Structure formats: C-alpha cells, structure tokens
Amino acid sequence: MRGGLVASARLLPRPLVRWFLQRRAQQDINENMSGGKKVKIIFVLGGPGSGKGTQCSNIVEHFGFIHLSAGELLRAEINSGSENGTMIDTIIKEGKIVPSEITIKLLQEAIIKGGNDKYIIDGFPRNEENRVVFESVINISPEFVLFFDCSEEEMERRLLGRNQGRSDDNIETIRKRLKVFVESSLPVIEYYESKGMVKKIDATKPAPEVFEDVKAIFTHMA
Numbered sequence: 001m002r003g004g005l006v007a008s009a010r011l012l013p014r015p016l017v018r019w020f021l022q023r024r025a026q027q028d029i030n031e032n033m034s035g036g037k038k039v040k041i042i043f044v045l046g047g048p049g050s051g052k053g054t055q056c057s058n059i060v061e062h063f064g065f066i067h068l069s070a071g072e073l074l075r076a077e078i079n080s081g082s083e084n085g086t087m088i089d090t091i092i093k094e095g096k097i098v099p100s101e102i103t104i105k106l107l108q109e110a111i112i113k114g115g116n117d118k119y120i121i122d123g124f125p126r127n128e129e130n131r132v133v134f135e136s137v138i139n140i141s142p143e144f145v146l147f148f149d150c151s152e153e154e155m156e157r158r159l160l161g162r163n164q165g166r167s168d169d170n171i172e173t174i175r176k177r178l179k180v181f182v183e184s185s186l187p188v189i190e191y192y193e194s195k196g197m198v199k200k201i202d203a204t205k206p207a208p209e210v211f212e213d214v215k216a217i218f219t220h221m222a
C-alpha cells in the first residue's frame with residue numbers, strides 16, 4: 001500500500017507531496033500517542049562525547065521522557081539488515097551525516113511506536129537539512145534545545161575511553177566528527193539560540209554535577 005503511495009507521489013508536484021507527508025506524519029503521531037495530549041519534544045545537542053546519552057538516561061529515569069537517540073536508531077537500522085544498512089554504516093564510519101529522510105523516518109516510526117507524549121531526541125537535528133526536513137515533515141517545534149557544551153579535548157578523551165565497540169570511536173573518525181560538529185551542527189544550535197530556545201549546560205564537569213544543572217531545567221519545566 002505504502003509502496004503504491006510512494007510510486008504515485010512521484011507524479012505529484014513537490015509541495016503537494018510535502019503537504020501530504022506532513023499531514024500523514026502528524027495524523028500518525030497524534031493518533032498513536034497516549035491520552036490525546038500534544039506531543040512535546042526536546043532536542044538534545046552537543047558534540048560527540050559531550051555526554052548526551054549519559055544525561056538522557058538520567059532524564060528518562062527522573063522525568064518520564066522517552067529517549068530517542070538518532071545515532072542509536074541508525075545503528076539499529078544497520079543491524080537489522082535493512083537495504084540502507086551498508087550506506088549508513090559507511091557514512092557513520094566517515095563521521096558524516098546520513099540523509100535526513102532516512103533519519104526522520106526512523107524517528108517518526110519510533111515516536112509512533114513510543115505512544116508517549118514526551119520525547120527527548122538526542123543527536124538531532126545534526127545539520128540544517130535535518131532541521132528543515134523535520135520541520136516540514138513532522139511539524140512539531142521543540143519546547144527547547146538542551147545544549148551540552150564541552151571542550152574538544154575532553155570530548156576526544158571521553159570517546160577514546162568509551163569502550164562500547166562503536167565503529168566510530170577511533171581517533172580518525174572522532175576528528176572528522178568533531179569537524180562536522182563545528183561546521184554543520186553548531187550553526188543549528190546558533191539558529192535556535194537566535195530564537196531564544198537554547199538552554200546551555202557546562203558539560204565539562206563530572207556527570208553528577210552536569211545532571212544537577214539538567215535537573216534544574218526539567219524541574220522548572222514540569
């Protein structure tokens with residue numbers, strides 16, 4: 001059925017296709033979330049190794065959000081043997097950013113499956129394309145953007161010591177990821193900053209201290 005829709009979508013003007021996808025994504029999300037409440041999203045950004053995953057686990061435990069990590073979803077897609085797996089694997093090993101339609105489809109499916117009304121989305125949007133396509137397809141503005149600010153030396157040190165068997169935790173890929181962060185991800189954070197939506201946290205401190213600052217933000221939000 002969906003394959004047929006994709007085939008006929010090729011015959012339609014692009015704005016109409018975008019409008020149709022946007023409507024369907026919103027309907028899917030609204031129909032599947034719990035309690036009929038509006039879905040709330042918080043983007044969690046920061047360089048590689050800044051501690052996004054670590055702090056998201058704490059947020060889930062204390063504040064009842066569902067944690068969606070774009071990187072984890074992409075790694076699961078590789079492991080599922082999907083037709084895009086090899087391409088995603090190559091991009092991750094190069095420290096580059098996967099085309100937005102792939103990542104957003106995975107996020108959309110995870111939001112629908114999650115059935116909750118509160119999500120922290122970790123490692124997304126990673127570039128302007130991610131941001132713009134998410135806005136046009138999912139059309140939910142984040143409540144705010146949590147930005148873990150950490151020095152490059154500290155991020156590099158943490159990633160080299162992470163020891164979780166990730167294919168991108170090697171010095172060559174780490175350096176590329178840091179470069180991509182500065183060139184592609186920081187402009188997204190600056191965009192949200194210009195809209196007064198960024199809550200910046202000093203992430204160079206030890207993890208429990210970082211969580212104290214995170215807690216203050218989420219406690220005020222509740």
Ligand SMILES: Nc1ncnc2c1ncn2[C@@H]1O[C@H](COP(=O)(O)OP(=O)(O)OP(=O)(O)O)[C@@H](O)[C@H]1O
Nearest residue numbers: 047048049050051052053054158162205206207210
């Ligand atoms: N505040 C901290 N101080 C010291 N080590 C930390 C801190 N926060 C996280 N770590 C450790 O640093 C490593 C990277 O943390 P984490 O995986 O949470 O980062 P991340 O931002 O999710 O990275 P990536 O973008 O690569 O997924 C982990 O080994 C973690 O235990």
Ligand SMILES: Nc1ccn([C@@H]2O[C@H](COP(=O)(O)O)[C@@H](O)[C@H]2O)c(=O)n1
Nearest residue numbers: 070071091092095096097098123124126
């Ligand atoms: N929006 C995103 C997020 C991640 N990626 C790719 O996955 C890699 C790992 O991401 P982590 O958040 O787990 O560090 C990242 O370096 C990218 O290659 C992406 O393409 N788009």
Ligand SMILES: [Mg+2]
Nearest residue numbers: 052053069071
């Ligand atoms: Mg992570």
